[in-house]
Amino acid sequence: MSTARLEAFSDGVIAVAITLLVLNLPIPSGPSVRLAHELASHWSQFAAYVVSFVTIGIVWINHHSMIARLARGNHRILMLNLLLLMTIGLIPFSTGVLATYLGHSGSRPADQHIAALVYAGAMLLMALAFSLLNWNILMRSPDLVDPPLSETERRRIFLRAASGIVPYVVAVALAPFSAVATLVISAAVAAFYALPVASGR
Amino acid sequence: MSTARLEAFSDGVIAVAITLLVLNLPIPSGPSVRLAHELASHWSQFAAYVVSFVTIGIVWINHHSMIARLARGNHRILMLNLLLLMTIGLIPFSTGVLATYLGHSGSRPADQHIAALVYAGAMLLMALAFSLLNWNILMRSPDLVDPPLSETERRRIFLRAASGIVPYVVAVALAPFSAVATLVISAAVAAFYALPVASGR
Amino acid sequence: MSTARLEAFSDGVIAVAITLLVLNLPIPSGPSVRLAHELASHWSQFAAYVVSFVTIGIVWINHHSMIARLARGNHRILMLNLLLLMTIGLIPFSTGVLATYLGHSGSRPADQHIAALVYAGAMLLMALAFSLLNWNILMRSPDLVDPPLSETERRRIFLRAASGIVPYVVAVALAPFSAVATLVISAAVAAFYALPVASGR
Amino acid sequence: MSTARLEAFSDGVIAVAITLLVLNLPIPSGPSVRLAHELASHWSQFAAYVVSFVTIGIVWINHHSMIARLARGNHRILMLNLLLLMTIGLIPFSTGVLATYLGHSGSRPADQHIAALVYAGAMLLMALAFSLLNWNILMRSPDLVDPPLSETERRRIFLRAASGIVPYVVAVALAPFSAVATLVISAAVAAFYALPVASGR
Numbered sequence: 001m002s003t004a005r006l007e008a009f010s011d012g013v014i015a016v017a018i019t020l021l022v023l024n025l026p027i028p029s030g031p032s033v034r035l036a037h038e039l040a041s042h043w044s045q046f047a048a049y050v051v052s053f054v055t056i057g058i059v060w061i062n063h064h065s066m067i068a069r070l071a072r073g074n075h076r077i078l079m080l081n082l083l084l085l086m087t088i089g090l091i092p093f094s095t096g097v098l099a100t101y102l103g104h105s106g107s108r109p110a111d112q113h114i115a116a117l118v119y120a121g122a123m124l125l126m127a128l129a130f131s132l133l134n135w136n137i138l139m140r141s142p143d144l145v146d147p148p149l150s151e152t153e154r155r156r157i158f159l160r161a162a163s164g165i166v167p168y169v170v171a172v173a174l175a176p177f178s179a180v181a182t183l184v185i186s187a188a189v190a191a192f193y194a195l196p197v198a199s200g201r
Numbered sequence: 202m203s204t205a206r207l208e209a210f211s212d213g214v215i216a217v218a219i220t221l222l223v224l225n226l227p228i229p230s231g232p233s234v235r236l237a238h239e240l241a242s243h244w245s246q247f248a249a250y251v252v253s254f255v256t257i258g259i260v261w262i263n264h265h266s267m268i269a270r271l272a273r274g275n276h277r278i279l280m281l282n283l284l285l286l287m288t289i290g291l292i293p294f295s296t297g298v299l300a301t302y303l304g305h306s307g308s309r310p311a312d313q314h315i316a317a318l319v320y321a322g323a324m325l326l327m328a329l330a331f332s333l334l335n336w337n338i339l340m341r342s343p344d345l346v347d348p349p350l351s352e353t354e355r356r357r358i359f360l361r362a363a364s365g366i367v368p369y370v371v372a373v374a375l376a377p378f379s380a381v382a383t384l385v386i387s388a389a390v391a392a393f394y395a396l397p398v399a400s401g402r
Numbered sequence: 403m404s405t406a407r408l409e410a411f412s413d414g415v416i417a418v419a420i421t422l423l424v425l426n427l428p429i430p431s432g433p434s435v436r437l438a439h440e441l442a443s444h445w446s447q448f449a450a451y452v453v454s455f456v457t458i459g460i461v462w463i464n465h466h467s468m469i470a471r472l473a474r475g476n477h478r479i480l481m482l483n484l485l486l487l488m489t490i491g492l493i494p495f496s497t498g499v500l501a502t503y504l505g506h507s508g509s510r511p512a513d514q515h516i517a518a519l520v521y522a523g524a525m526l527l528m529a530l531a532f533s534l535l536n537w538n539i540l541m542r543s544p545d546l547v548d549p550p551l552s553e554t555e556r557r558r559i560f561l562r563a564a565s566g567i568v569p570y571v572v573a574v575a576l577a578p579f580s581a582v583a584t585l586v587i588s589a590a591v592a593a594f595y596a597l598p599v600a601s602g603r
Numbered sequence: 604m605s606t607a608r609l610e611a612f613s614d615g616v617i618a619v620a621i622t623l624l625v626l627n628l629p630i631p632s633g634p635s636v637r638l639a640h641e642l643a644s645h646w647s648q649f650a651a652y653v654v655s656f657v658t659i660g661i662v663w664i665n666h667h668s669m670i671a672r673l674a675r676g677n678h679r680i681l682m683l684n685l686l687l688l689m690t691i692g693l694i695p696f697s698t699g700v701l702a703t704y705l706g707h708s709g710s711r712p713a714d715q716h717i718a719a720l721v722y723a724g725a726m727l728l729m730a731l732a733f734s735l736l737n738w739n740i741l742m743r744s745p746d747l748v749d750p751p752l753s754e755t756e757r758r759r760i761f762l763r764a765a766s767g768i769v770p771y772v773v774a775v776a777l778a779p780f781s782a783v784a785t786l787v788i789s790a791a792v793a794a795f796y797a798l799p800v801a802s803g804r
Contacts, residue, residue: 001269079395209413210417418618
């Protein structure tokens with residue numbers, strides 16, 4: 001399979017997932033609502049929207065770089081790409097869970113921590129699926145890499161991308177202690193990749 | 202009509218349908234909710250999400266292979282492709298029905314079986330629409346197949362793909378007896394096509 | 403503007419709109435629900451899903467034929483295409499309105515007729531927007547038509563496509579008398595264009 | 604990164620966002636509803652749908668013109684494009700907020716003004732993100748502009764596009780006084796760009 005349609009389908013799924021994030025933003029309603037107060041109390045929904053949007057956007061950019069190195073697809077790569085898309089498709093759900101519990105003053109602390117675990121866990125799954133696909137392209141199918149790269153170079157590219165797993169492991173580990181810390185770490189990862197310092201990639 | 206735009210539109214519909222599956226995952230809310238318990242009790246929603254996502258993903262891959270053999274479209278092929286897309290568009294609905302009833306401890310057994318019938322029935326419809334389109338391309342419009350294939354070869358490809366109908370007939374037949382069996386069969390079909398053993402396609 | 407990106411964006415909007423139709427299909431829930439009875443009582447939702455899906459699908463096919471005659475876009479064509487997409491975007495809403503009232507035994511007859519008016523009205527708007535764009539391409543911008551066509555030929559193509567307006571005028575006129583008649587007429591239009599008899603287009 | 608995939612992904616996000624607007628249109632339900640009255644009382648939802656649809660559509664057209672001048676992307680342009688897409692993704696939310704409060708006779712005037720502020724604020728954010736990206740292409744990365752343009756010409760194009768910020772500043776400033784004025788200004792901006800007078804762009 002040519003990579004063009006693989007990219008087109010992946011673009012479609014990622015574009016839908018990133019735009020579905022907005023459905024998590026609650027539109028307050030009811031006659032007794034005080035809109036300004038309601039919107040302010042949902043700060044966590046907006047923060048989670050921004051963090052998840054930028055994160056998926058960066059995954060899209062990195063996905064493009066990954067596939068651009070690929071001459072053509074095979075069955076294993078197609079299935080691992082599907083696995084990656086499945087984890088991306090979960091982000092609107094995990095974002096909704098975190099935003100619902102983090103911003104809700106009445107939610108139990110235990111629930112906030114579980115919501116943070118769901119959020120960080122989904123991010124970690126996405127990072128793992130990305131690295132699994134990347135490893136299969138760079139380390140298991142070097143003949144599909146075009147132009148050809150030395151093993152040292154391929155290993156270097158893979159490890160650099162795979163290092164993105166580390167902060168999400170930390171975020172998962174911190175979830176039982178602080179839901180805010182989980183969101184802050186996810187935001188920091190997104191900011192790191194978004195800022196010019198990382199533009200060498 | 203060139204097949205490029207046919208593919209682009211099909212990719213779009215399939216990408217939206219596969220991503221809409223996530224809308225079925227329930228975000229528990231309310232002050233008295235216990236999030237961990239709620240999420241655990243929705244195991245069927247997550248299982249159905251994974252099975253349906255992989256199934257639609259495999260249909261997308263097979264759709265690509267099918268259209269790649271086609272030199273150009275005609276009116277009948279366009280309409281049968283639309284029929285296939287319509288059945289794919291139903292999967293988020295049938296997935297939601299199964300997940301709602303399979304995972305709900307309070308739902309009546311009879312309803313669980315009907316939900317399984319809806320799920321397996323939608324999968325069967327999709328498999329039938331796929332084979333109908335494939336039959337029209339391979340067996341009724343051999344002049345549109347490029348590069349040309351012998352009738353034996355075309356029949357072989359068609360029958361191999363059409364054999365995917367069989368397990369869904371079984372799943373439909375088992376639905377009145379066990380909703381879980383229906384989901385397990387659907388999962389097994391997805392796993393069979395996803396695993397390397399089937400990578401010869 | 404080249405027509406390639408015009409087509410790509412239109413494909414995207416139409417693919418999303420056609421797939422959003424499924425969100426109108428209700429997933430019954432609640433402990434006292436009898437699923438088989440509930441699904442059967444929603445026959446109108448499924449009928450409306452099929453009719454609207456096929457109708458949007460045919461509009462997509464005809465949109466492709468229309469744009470394929472266009473060498474390049476200009477501002478007026480872009481805006482009229484946007485108007486057409488806006489009317490297509492309304493179909494999931496109008497389908498939801500008709501399905502909700504047509505299938506609900508408790509809804510007042512007057513409401514059923516208004517729901518039918520909304521449905522047929524949206525279809526008519528879409529047909530009018532299509533013809534307005536087609537008229538601008540064929541009759542007002544003949545220099546953008548590639549390959550060039552005689553005025554007689556262009557007029558013939560335009561009138562043939564514009565004749566699709568007539569049944570929707572009839573459907574709108576019948577809405578105050580019978581909601582079912584409106585859906586039947588819409589279904590007949592879809593079937594007419596879908597069946598081989600119209601494959602000359 | 605080539606601009607082709609940048610455009611394809613942007614097209615996808617914009618197409619989903621523009622089509623999600625329809626989810627804000629409420630389908631009245633319930634046995635005691637009077638459909639005609641309900642639909643009429645939701646005039647603001649339909650007005651907001653049209654204004655937001657045309658606005659996003661015009662942003663899409665202008666986005667195409669902007670990217671068409673770009674030879675290739677770099678990290679900063681990718682991230683600023685993502686920022687623009689994030690603001691576009693907010694429009695269905697801000698449209699829903701305005702429509703809910705503007706059309707609801709029981710909503711407090713203070714809430715209507717805040718809803719208008721949300722709506723105009725989201726439009727302003729989108730216009731600012733557009734201009735920031737445009738400025739980075741035209742004024743900071745002139746070597747990426749293809750074919751090359753003189754600084755005078757680049758400045759002229761940028762300022763012309765950036766002038767679209769002004770009416771949204773006015774709309775934000777008027778929001779605390781009149782929610783209707785905010786919608787009218789947004790509609791006027793959309794109409795100005797949609798009408799032939801602006802077709803010189």
